[in-house]
Amino acid sequence: MPVTFNHTIVAARDRTESARFFQEIFEAASAPSWGPFTNVLLDGGMVIQFADLPVEAFPEIQDQHYAFLVDDALFDRAHRRLRDTGVEHWADPQRRRPGETNTEHGGRGVYFRDPAGHFLEMITTPYL
Template sequence: MSATFNHTIIASKNRHESAAFFHDLLEAEEAPAWGFFANLKLDGGVLLQFAEPPVDIQPQHYAFLLDDELFDRAYAKVRERGIEHWADPQMKRAGETNTEHGGRGVYFRDPAGHFVELITRPYL
C-alpha cells in the first residue's frame, strides 16, 4: 500500500467554532466527535480534527483544492463575512483572488489565526 494522507489535528482557540467555520466553508461532512476533538471528514476519508492545545497556537498553513463551484460558494462566504483576504501569501493584494497555476486562489485566516488557502487547480 502506498502512503496516503489520513488526518491532521488543527489547533483551535475554540474547537467547535473552528470546526463549524470549516464545515460551512468547505461544505465538509461532520464526523463523530470524541475526546478532545471536533471532527470533519473530507473526500477520501481525510479527517480534520480540531482541538484546543494547552499552549500558544503557532499559525500553520492549510491549503484546500476545491472545484470551481465550491470555490465560488466559499469565496462568497469569505466576502459576506467580511473576512480579510488576499490574492497572494505575502498579503499585498488585499480583497482579490489570483489566477495562478491555471486556476483561482485566495488566502485568509481562520478563527484561530491559521493561514488558509483555497485553490481550484493543483500546483503540480
C-alpha cells in the same frame, strides 16, 4: 497499500468554532468526534481534528498553513461566503492584495485565516 493522508490535528482556542468555520466555508461534513477532538470530514476520507490548546500551556498558537484543492463551483460559493461574512482574504500569501483572488498556476486561489489564526489557501488547480 499505497500511502494516503488520513488525518491531521489542528490547534484551536475553540475547537467547535474552528470546525464550524471549516464546515461552512468548505461545505465539509461533520464526523464523529471523541475525547479532545471535534472532527470534520473532507472528501476522500481525510479528517481534520480540531483540538483546544490550553492558554496556560500555550499562550500563542503557532499558525500553520493548510491548502485545499476545490472545484470551481465550490470556490465560487466559498469565496462568496468569505466576502458575505466579512472574512479578510488576499490574492497572495504576502497579503498585499486584499479582497482579491489570484489566477496563478492555471486556476484561481485565495488566502484567508481561520478562527485560530491559521493561514488557509483555497485553490482550483494543484501546483504540481
